[in-house]
Amino acid sequence: MLKAGFFISFLIISTVVAGQQARLNSDTEFKERTYSYAERELEYLMEIWHGEYDNVEQLDFDKIADREGDHDRVHSIVKRIKNPAFGVYAVYVETYLNNDPSRLLRQTIYQLSANKNGKIINVKPLHFRSKKPYLALNKEINSLMDKLKPDSPNLEEVCQMVLQREGMDFVMKAVDDKCESTSTKKTKQQVELLINKDNFWFKPIASTEQKSFYQQEKAxxxxxxxxxxxxxxxxxxxxxxxxxxxxxxxxxxxxxxxxxxxxxxxxxxxxxxxxxxxxxxxxxxxxxxxxxxxxxxxxxxxxxxxxxxxxxxxxxxxxxxxxxxxxxxxxxxx
Incomplete structure (x- = not known):
């Protein structure tokens, strides 16, 4: 009986040791993903950008400065999308005017990726040709996003942009101010964006009327x-x-x-x-x-x-x- 008990104990210990060795070998073979500088910046941007934003406070200061009417009331909703067709980093943005979701100013998917050198972030804005509110009406967008691809008929690529950090802000600018529609070849107005953990600002680039940012604060x-x-x-x-x-x-x-x-x-x-x-x-x-x-x-x-x-x-x-x-x-x- 003692020999049998000793043999069983030996088998149990051997199995545990073998299991531990296998895990050690597995841990040794596991390689942690390495991120480039631009990819780390993108990970952080994805954490802070999503949410809702409004410029109601800006309108009060416009009024105090006798500049009432310089800016419309705007509200933006930002949500990260997970559709492999748009890559790892992509966000969907709806912006509407004057508390009216039916008055969509902009409906865009921003497709972001790190440049090959790992230091620059390239951005491809894809505007919806036919705008229709979803998030503004509390509708889920998963089913909409799952059906889309960058070359979908309802999406239009306007121009390439680049994103870079300036202090605590991320600034997104067009590579070429004169952005042309890929379909009509007509000049399309593009916007410059400024993003940080509390704000999402935008400003039309080729606009003689609008010279300052719409200053939206996170809600x-x-x-x-x-x-x-x-x-x-x-x-x-x-x-x-x-x-x-x-x-x-x-x-x-x-x-x-x-x-x-x-x-x-x-x-x-x-x-x-x-x-x-x-x-x-x-x-x-x-x-x-x-x-x-x-x-x-x-x-x-x-x-x-x-x-x-x-x-x-x-x-x-x-x-x-x-x-x-x-x-x-x-x-x-x-």
Missing amino acids: RCFTCMIDFPNKTNGRPTITKYYIDILDQGGFFDFDYPDRRHMVLGMRNTWSFGMQRETFVIFIQEGSQKGKTLVYSWGNPGADRIGFNPGWIRVQCDLTSKKNSKLQRGLRPDS
């Missing part, structure tokens, strides 16, 4: 619950709305129980009184140009904000599955 999404006074049961308030709103000029129209129309707004704006950036939510009567009925402010970057003046209660939390579940758990039967 964060908040989930809010709007409560009204309640007289039907024991709770003082009842939740009427659960909404998502962006902190760069986001808004939500609703009707108060007395049938007055109101608008909830959210901004990150400059406070001239406090001389600093301020995170603020507010309710206006009638429209976005109406009288401010109540407002509350906090520090930029805060993940929660709200107010309760008695006649309405608003609580906004940075959007996450946890916070959404928490809010609905506070009012399970509303």
Whole structure:
């Protein structure tokens, strides 16, 4: 019995040692992927570029400087796409005007790749010939992207661009300012882009009218619950709305129980009184140009904000599955 037990133990130890040796050999043979400088920059760009952006703050400063009308209100949505036909690094961008998703200014896929020398990033912009909003209407784009290829009939290559870092910014410029359409050979207006972790700016290149950037700032999404006074049961308030709103000029129209129309707004704006950036939510009567009925402010970057003046209660939390579940758990039967 002792010999048999010893033999079994020997077999077990031998198997473990062999397994460990095999893993060591495998680890020795494994080669970590090496990245060029340009590829590392692209990896970082993919991390920071996606999201939503708006220039609502720029319009306020245009007005203060008596330059109202210099820029339209623009909103951009950026999403990385994973379609092998466009390579490892590709993003899809929708930009629309004046809070109206049907007024698409630009719908583009940017195909990015590292130059052979590993120091320059080449960019191929592909504009949609027939523009149609997707992300702006909260539609998923996976099925759309899966069907596309760079030579798809609805995509038009305008001109080559290059991307390079300037300090903390990435700047994308056309190789040739006079970009020609590949199909019509007519000059097409191209844009210069500036991207960093908080901003996405763009400026038409060959434009005599537009000389400065559209300065879009990155927006964060908040989930809010709007409560009204309640007289039907024991709770003082009842939740009427659960909404998502962006902190760069986001808004939500609703009707108060007395049938007055109101608008909830959210901004990150400059406070001239406090001389600093301020995170603020507010309710206006009638429209976005109406009288401010109540407002509350906090520090930029805060993940929660709200107010309760008695006649309405608003609580906004940075959007996450946890916070959404928490809010609905506070009012399970509303």
